[in-house]
Amino acid sequence: MRTVALILAAGRGQRLGAATPKQFLSLAGAPLLRHAALAFLRHPRIDAVRIVGDAAAAADALAGLAIPPATPGGASRQESALAGLAALAADAPGIVLIHDAARPCVPAAVIDAVLDALDAGAAAAIPAVAVTDTLKRDKGGLVGETVPRDGLVRVQTPQGFRFAAILAAHEKAAGQALTDDAAVAEAAGLAVRLVPGSEENIKVTVPGDLARAEALLGARVVSSLIPRIGTGFDVHRLVEGRPLVLCGITIPHPLGLAGHSDADVGIHALCDAIYGALAEGDIGVHFPPSQARWKDADSAAFLRHAAGRVAARQGRIAHVDVTLICERPKISPHAADMRARLAGLMGIGVEAVSVKATTSERLGFTGRGEGIAAQAAATVLLPA
Numbered sequence: 001m002r003t004v005a006l007i008l009a010a011g012r013g014q015r016l017g018a019a020t021p022k023q024f025l026s027l028a029g030a031p032l033l034r035h036a037a038l039a040f041l042r043h044p045r046i047d048a049v050r051i052v053g054d055a056a057a058a059a060d061a062l063a064g065l066a067i068p069p070a071t072p073g074g075a076s077r078q079e080s081a082l083a084g085l086a087a088l089a090a091d092a093p094g095i096v097l098i099h100d101a102a103r104p105c106v107p108a109a110v111i112d113a114v115l116d117a118l119d120a121g122a123a124a125a126i127p128a129v130a131v132t133d134t135l136k137r138d139k140g141g142l143v144g145e146t147v148p149r150d151g152l153v154r155v156q157t158p159q160g161f162r163f164a165a166i167l168a169a170h171e172k173a174a175g176q177a178l179t180d181d182a183a184v185a186e187a188a189g190l191a192v193r194l195v196p197g198s199e200e201n202i203k204v205t206v207p208g209d210l211a212r213a214e215a216l217l218g219a220r221v222v223s224s225l226i227p228r229i230g231t232g233f234d235v236h237r238l239v240e241g242r243p244l245v246l247c248g249i250t251i252p253h254p255l256g257l258a259g260h261s262d263a264d265v266g267i268h269a270l271c272d273a274i275y276g277a278l279a280e281g282d283i284g285v286h287f288p289p290s291q292a293r294w295k296d297a298d299s300a301a302f303l304r305h306a307a308g309r310v311a312a313r314q315g316r317i318a319h320v321d322v323t324l325i326c327e328r329p330k331i332s333p334h335a336a337d338m339r340a341r342l343a344g345l346m347g348i349g350v351e352a353v354s355v356k357a358t359t360s361e362r363l364g365f366t367g368r369g370e371g372i373a374a375q376a377a378a379t380v381l382l383p384a
Contacts, residue, residue: 001094005040009053009101010073023101031061035104041347044308052084066344097158113195114160127197128153225381232272247338260289264299265374273378274306315382331357
C-alpha cells in the first residue's frame, strides 16, 4: 500500500513576526520546509512527499530533492489540506500522512508510531504528548480557575489516515474552520487513535522556537562522525522487450536489462555500496530475488531503503559515485537527470552525487554490447 507524506507549507506564520513565512526561514543552514521534507524522504516507509504552498518558494527550498511542484494552498489550514488531498486523488495512495512544515524536527520514531497504528487497523492515528503542567484559565489577567489536566494531551503531526476516508471527511467539512485533520476525521465519525509523540517534535510558532529547533537539529549531528566507505558492483544482460532503466531514469534504447526487478544496475551497485559502508550485507539480503513481491519492482524502493538504514543509525550519506560501463547508450546526455534522481531518492544534495560512464574499449561482454555493468562507491558518516 503506497504511503504519501503531504506537507502543508502555505501558512504566513504571523506570530513569529518575520517578513518571510516561517516555513522558508533558514534553520541550521536550510529552510524549515526542507528539514521537514527530508525527514519523510529519508524514511524507508514513505513512498513519496508532496507539498502544499507557494510553488516558487517551495522549489527554492527543496532544490535537488525528488519532489514535484507544490500545490497552491488556501486561506486556512483546512483549505490547504483539502487542496493537497484533492491533488493526490488522481493517483490516490492508500495512506496519507499530513504534516505541518513548521515541525522540522519530527523524529523517525513518531512517523513509525503513526504508521504502525494504521497498519494495525486504525482508521486514523495522531501523535500526542501528555500535558504535565498545571493548567489555569486566564480571566482578564487573573486566574479564573484551575483546569484538570487528567486525560489532556498535546497533539502533533504527522497525522495519518486512510486516503479515501480523510478526503471524503475534508470535502464534507469544508468551511467549518476546524484546527487540524484529526478534528475533520472526528467530525466524520472516524475513530482517531493516539500514539506517542515526542517533545522534540516542536512546532515553530514564536521567535524562541527557532532557537530550540536549531539546538535540537544541532544535537542530532554527532560531533564524532566516523567515515565509512563502501563499494558495489552489478551487471545485467541486455535483452529485447524490456525497458532500459539506469540510475532511476528510463532511457530510449532498443534493448533493456534482464533481471528479477527492473534490473537498474546503477542503483543496485549504489545500494550495495551503501549497505557495504554500513556492514549490512548486500541488496540480495534485504530484497531477496526469490521473493515474488520484488518481481519487476522499481529499484527506487531499494535505494530509499538503503538511505533509510543510514538515517536509522543517525548517519549521513556524504558522497556517492556511480560509474556505468557500456558501449551504448551514451550516458552523458542523461547524467544530470540521473544525479538529480539519485539525490532525491537518498534525500541529499545533487552536489554530493556523481554519475559517469566509461567503455571497456569493445572488450568483454560490455564491449560486445551483451550487457551493462556498474560500480559504485559511497562515503557514509556514522556516529562512533
